[in-house]
Amino acid sequence: xxxxxxxxVSGVTKDFDLGxxxxxxxxxxxxxxxEGKYLSIMGPSGSGKSTLFNMIGGLDKPxxxxxxxxxxxxxxxxxxxxxxxxCRKIGYIFQTFNLIPVMTALENVTLPMTFxxxxxxDAVEHGMDLLKQVGLExxxxxxxxxxxxxxxxxxxxxxxxxxxxxxxxxDEPTGNLDLKTGEDIIDLLKELSSxxxxxxxxxxxxxxxxxxxxxxxxxxxxxxxxxxxxxxxxIRTGGLE
Amino acid sequence: xxxxxxxxxxxxxxxxxxxxxxxFFRSLVTTMSLVLAVAFLxxxxxxxxxxxxxxASGDVAAYEILVQAGYDVVPxxxxxxTSAKQRWIVILSLLVCIVGIINAQLMSVxxxxxxxxxxxxxxxxxxxxVRLFVLEAxxxxxxxxxxxxxxxxxxxxxxxxxxxxxxxxxxxxxxxVGYSLLLAIVTGTGLSLIGxxxxxxxxxxxxxxxxxxxxx
Ligand SMILES: Nc1ncnc2c1ncn2[C@@H]1O[C@H](COP(=O)(O)OP(=O)(O)OP(=O)(O)O)[C@@H](O)[C@H]1O
Ligand SMILES: [Mg+2]
Numbered sequence: 104x105x106x107x108x109x110x111x112v113s114g115v116t117k118d119f120d121l122g123x124x125x126x127x128x129x130x131x132x133x134x135x136x137x138e139g140k141y142l143s144i145m146g147p148s149g150s151g152k153s154t155l156f157n158m159i160g161g162l163d164k165p166x167x168x169x170x171x172x173x174x175x176x177x178x179x180x181x182x183x184x185x186x187x188x189x190c191r192k193i194g195y196i197f198q199t200f201n202l203i204p205v206m207t208a209l210e211n212v213t214l215p216m217t218f219x220x221x222x223x224x225d226a227v228e229h230g231m232d233l234l235k236q237v238g239l240e241x242x243x244x245x246x247x248x249x250x251x252x253x254x255x256x257x258x259x260x261x262x263x264x265x266x267x268x269x270x271x272x273x274d275e276p277t278g279n280l281d282l283k284t285g286e287d288i289i290d291l292l293k294e295l296s297s298x299x300x301x302x303x304x305x306x307x308x309x310x311x312x313x314x315x316x317x318x319x320x321x322x323x324x325x326x327x328x329x330x331x332x333x334x335x336x337x338i339r340t341g342g343l344e
Numbered sequence: 345x346x347x348x349x350x351x352x353x354x355x356x357x358x359x360x361x362x363x364x365x366x367x368f369f370r371s372l373v374t375t376m377s378l379v380l381a382v383a384f385l386x387x388x389x390x391x392x393x394x395x396x397x398x399x400a401s402g403d404v405a406a407y408e409i410l411v412q413a414g415y416d417v418v419p420x421x422x423x424x425x426t427s428a429k430q431r432w433i434v435i436l437s438l439l440v441c442i443v444g445i446i447n448a449q450l451m452s453v454x455x456x457x458x459x460x461x462x463x464x465x466x467x468x469x470x471x472x473x474v475r476l477f478v479l480e481a482x483x484x485x486x487x488x489x490x491x492x493x494x495x496x497x498x499x500x501x502x503x504x505x506x507x508x509x510x511x512x513x514x515x516x517x518x519x520x521v522g523y524s525l526l527l528a529i530v531t532g533t534g535l536s537l538i539g540x541x542x543x544x545x546x547x548x549x550x551x552x553x554x555x556x557x558x559x560x
Contacts, residue, residue: 162465162552182469186349189552190467201462205366206359218467220350262466 106137108174109269109302110159115168117154128154130325131168138269139300141293143312146322152306153274155322159304160195160272161188172270190218194263196273196305200255202247208234208258209243215265233261237291253284260291264301271295273305277312289315351472360479367452371480374448375488378532381441382489385434386496386528388426390521394504395424397516406511413507438535445539449481453547457554464552477544478537485536486529493528497521 117129128151136142144152157163158170161177169176172192180188189195202211209230216226234243237257247255256276263271273292277285293315296303305312313319313336321328364371395415398406410417416425453460460473504512 157553160465183349186464186467186469189465190349195465197462199458201458201465203459203462205363205459214463215466217355218349218351218472220348223355 106139108135109138109172110134110136110304111171111174112136112155112159113169113171115155115158115165115170117151117158117163118166128325129158129165132322132325132327134320134327136302136304138302139296140317141296141303141315142305143316143319144304144306144322145308145313145319146328148308150322151325152322156272156274156304156306160193161185186218190215191266192268192270194265194268194271196256196259196263196271196276198275198278200247200252200259200279202255202258202262204247207244207246208239208250208261211247211258212261212265215262219266230261230265233264234258236264237261251284252280253287256280256284256288257291260288264295267299268301270302270304273303273307275307275309276305277307277309282311285309286311349467349469351468351475356472356475356479360476360483363476364480364483370452370455371484374445374452375484377441377444377448378485378488378536379492379495381437381535382492382528382532383496383499384437385531386493386524387500388430388434388496389524389527390497390500391504392424392426393520393524394500394508394512394516396520398508398512399424400517401511401515403511406515409508409511438531442535442539445481445536446542449477449540449543450546453477453543453550456547457550458557460547460550461552461554464550470548473548473550474544477540477547481536481540481544482533485533488536489529489532492532493525496528497525 112132112134115129115132116127119126119128132155144155146152154163158165159172161170161172161180164178169178171177172188177185177188202208203214206214209227212230212233213221213223213226216229217223221229231243234240237260239254239257239261242250242254247258250258256279260276263273271292276288276292280288289309289311292303292305295301296317316336317333319331319336321331395410395413398410399417407417410424416427463473501513504516
């Protein structure tokens with residue numbers, strides 16, 4: 104357990120000011136996430152998983168506290184550096200897939216590569232390769248509306264991998280999928296983290312995720328409830344069965 | 345390390361064009377008010393061009409036809425006077441058109457909030473979003489204005505032939521008509537661009553978290 108720390112969250116709180124009342128969603132989160140781990144953030148609905156997830160991904164700013172990615176405080180980045188981080192360093196997977204509806208599967212996958220400055224030919228070649236890896240060979244010319252939920256999420260996984268990010272953030276990637284399709288996506292993510300040394304961080308309340316996680320972080324009411332390593336988990340699930 | 349994010353111009357054009365094509369009906373609605381306003385502007389201008397041609401021919405009969413058709417011509421005058429009322433109607437129609445464009449573009453931004461947020465999550469800079477919206481408006485503006493201008497000119501030609509007789513077509517100065525067409529197209533495209541500025545800024549300021557919202 105001497106891996107490099109890739110994400111460090113330090114004393115992060117988040118309040119939402121709703122005018123009359125201030126909702127305190129995160130109440131001081133400290134985390135260190137090692138490179139190449141498959142990490143699940145678990146917790147009841149409304150516990151602040153998505154909120155924490157947005158902070159880690161640089162999509163929202165904490166009220167207090169800091170998020171470091173590769174030991175760089177992301178609050179210090181300017182708009183260009185932040186865009187670069189989102190483009191090259193992090194791949195996002197959403198519960199609602201969020202493919203660009205007017206673009207084909209292939210165009211969705213190549214868009215981040217275009218942003219990263221890759222030439223069109225290279226992007227198409229790499230994009231086709233990624234679609235093949237997620238098992239969507241031959242569906243590259245389809246629009247998102249012509250694909251099933253599971254297929255759309257596969258496109259989203261391929262898109263998240265477009266620029267070989269160090270971190271893949273997935274907020275309830277299986278939330279809108281049936282059991283079997285959800286399992287496929289989980290396997291795909293697991294494969295990624297073990298084969299490519301990608302750090303996968305996924306927020307979920309899907310218990311299937313536990314089996315593949317290296318570490319599970321339980322969030323309750325805006326605080327880290329407990330952190331379990333894989334070894335502890337196995338004893339536990341083993342005990343239950 | 346150079347941390348550069350890019351969206352080549354060609355690619356922007358491609359995305360903007362595709363966006364219009366796929367949402368063809370929506371684009372058509374956005375463009376419709378522009379087509380009508382530009383057609384009206386071009387119609388007014390070209391009608392004046394035809395009357396002006398008749399007047400310039402110096403014929404006495406032509407002069408009487410013009411008076412009968414309701415044109416404000418002073419005896420011996422060299423110019424057709426566009427009445428202030430006419431000018432106001434044209435300006436008003438253009439204003440209504442701009443409001444219509446802003447409204448339609450704002451709706452389009454609202455409809456596409458998730459798409460815009462997602463693009464930002466993938467690394468799009470604010471100006472990529474502005475550029476895409478401006479390019480779309482430019483294409484819609486050009487297409488709508490050209491259609492409107494041609495429509496207006498044809499209507500003017502037909503109605504002038506009816507009210508002023510075939511002499512109008514014979515005496516009209518075609519460069520003047522061409523100029524009216526060009527003016528209408530430039531005005532229309534300009535309106536389309538002015539109308540998109542505010543919606544494009546709203547779109548560009550959208551935070552990437554918006555893309556994550558599950559509701560709506
Ligand atoms: N933009 C916002 N404005 C106000 N309150 C918000 C906002 N975003 C989240 N919240 C509140 O923060 C709390 C935590 O939300 P969050 O989405 O992080 O929960 P979650 O753990 O992801 O839940 P779920 O499992 O249902 O996705 C909720 O009570 C929610 O109402
Ligand atoms: Mg959530």
